[in-house]
Amino acid sequence: MSTTRLAVEVDKLSRRFGDFAAVQEVSFYIPEGEIFGLLGPNGAGKTTTIRMLCGLMKPSGGRATVLGMDVMRQAEGIKKRIGYMSQAFSLYDDLTVVGNLAFYAAVYSVPRRERQARLEELVQVTNLTGLEHRLVRHLSGAMRQRLALACALVHRPDMIFLDEPTAGVDPLARRAFWDLIYSMAGQGVSVLATTHYMDEAEYCNTVGMMYAGRMVAVASPAALRARLPGVLYQLDVRPIERAQEVLEGSPGVLDTSIHGALLHVVLAEAAVEGELQPRLEAAGLEVGRIESTEPSLEDVFISLVEDRERHPAASSILAPPVED
């Protein structure tokens, strides 16, 4: 990592609220121009981590730099060069699309003569053409999201922090949004995005999984999937809850979890697969198909979290950043 420069470097960053540790000794780094995805359930500490990196909140321990600047001492310097899209909807809904853009352009001191061109460019890039003079309160969720991104990009930041940018947006619009983020990264902008959606992590160069204030894993999506022990099968079986009860803890079965209408089962080895159908049928269940599948990040995440709960002291799960 001698040649790649780091956009973000986080070392044992912590934040407490009274006795409660919202973020505990989190470490990771983001090379310039890469997309880092921060995954985790509600309350994992994603927003708190982002706020500390943006200079909005003081860390209670640890160290972090953003674009080479220290978050404790150079917060205002950082603010000039980053864009931030907060988790809460944060546009002025009584202003128009260009009203919001022009406001942030002025607040970020975009030179006057460049402003007009910059606004037009952003409107076009974020696909808001034709909506320039519409009030934000009359925009759809996906349009607002794109406008919020445009506002965060107005001053051509070197790095953007996106806190759940696709929450509450339909899958198609989510795809379009990620394509946008992709093209930003293509232009050398570093990105840190949080999400609840495991499938979105597939867009990231590196994924950090947070749970209860801790980083439980940091690796590329592929490396994380490879980390899951055993082999994964998905079963179409009814009733699904009964099936989970039957298989959970039975010989050769490492883990079970329900994904929509399907039951995911992690087996110690592929040979165990042949025994699944007889076991289920013996319990009087109706078995459809059983097929081997690629583990999703969600599977990885669940297995990591369960491991952590089984051995709370174990630190072996805390992976060092994977380089490849």
Place this chain on the structure above:
Amino acid sequence: MDRLWTIMRKEFEHIRRDPRTMALIVVLPALLLVLLGYGISGESSDISLVVADLSRSSASRELIQRFTAGRDFRFSYEVQSEDELLRLMDQDHGKAGILIPADFGRKLSTGESTAIQLYVNGSADPTLVQTTELKLSAIAQMAAQEVLVERVTLGGMSGGLSLPFETYVRMLYNPESDSKRYMIPGLIPIILQVQALMLTALAIVKEREHGTMEQLIVTPIKSWELMGGKILPYLLVSLVNTLILLVMGDLMFGVDITGSFWELFGLSAVFIVGSLGMGVLISNISQSQMQALYLTVFVVIIPAIILSGLMFPRDNMPAFSYWFSELMPVTHYLEITRGIMLKGVNARSLWPSIWPLVVLSVGYFVASVLAFRKRI
């Protein structure tokens, strides 16, 4: 500077897009002045009068008639001694009383000087007390002057030009109650104070609640630019309020500005900056809206009403209350509005009130900027 202007423009845009709220902001303070102005300084008639006529002469009867002839006083009780009169007033059976001494008729006819005693029930509604007092002494003075004129026309200047009888007004139960006639110039500062606090709450709390504050403080904007940009538009709004209140005070209550309008207006601007700063300071140091509400009501608004000198003179206050009231811009501004509006005093002689007002206003504005943390 550019950013300050940007924030201001945005605030105006919010105002423009929400004309209904703006209408309330402009109209409500004016309505409040009408409501309180009439409520407190309303004309009163039929004030109950207790009479102790110990003289029982034709002169004394004529004098009493002067009080009861108009619609101001209603003859309620006739008593035979001061004790009885005081007892009735003590029980609130009379708002005003007259005691005419036994030798009144005789001394008046012989040209000797005599006196009548007037009583005002000071525990009544303050403005009623004030009007009662004014009316009682006005009628008594008029009567005395007429007797004097009669005497002079009848017997030449032999009796001298001194009034034939003197009137003493005794305030019962609330001897310090003066200052009541300053209601309108006193109400204007209080209304502006409340208005300023509400406006800043509107400007800052709304931004926080909509989550846009987080988005703003992650930009390189400076605290003073943000606070200044928030305060200045509402300074303009409050100045419009001030104008409306002054015009209404004149048109509806006949309280015109005896002194300089521009001095009053300029000092009003200083006061409003301080009040807005105070509101922003409260928003910035409060962790929740509830805290902000408590601080606003209990630390600013209620003391502004009770301790500013609006209702009670400040000289007799305990030291702590006195010093606390010195820290409120409204206390000094109230002196200024009364001075300029009622007495026509100029800025130079109001200096003892002006410099604390300026210091406090600048102080609260600076404090509001310093208390603003660009953090969550």
